[in-house]
Amino acid sequence: MELKLKDGDYLPDGYGGMVRLEGEEALLQRVLFRLTARRGALPFLPDLGSQLYRLGRERPAVRAAAARQYVAEALAQEPVTVTEVTLGNAGGGRLEVTVFLEGQGRQMQAAVTL
Secondary structure, eight states: OEEOEETTEEOBOSSSSBOEEOHHHHHHHHHHHHHHSBTTOSTTOTTSSBOGGGGGGSOGGGHHHHHHHHHHHHTTTSSOEEEEEEEEEEETTEEEEEEEEEETTEEEEEEEEO
């Protein structure tokens, strides 16, 4: 069971506790956290997170391959299978990475804007 995060804060349940997630929602939240956290930023968890923040420095010709590599590396500890990673333009010089995956017998999708 996971505590729900919204905009970097735990979400209160209105009864003095925090909203909890289970199953697919908890898995998807962990996936999003691993994709958005910068790998190496947490000293006691150096393997947590991704290197997706580096995509802007990569040559356009190798960005898609780098994105697939960074996603696979970030999600190696999660019980999911990455089926596809796509890159798109989010405007303003930003990239959107969309990850299609299978986990808990279902197909899911997570999108991260960098």
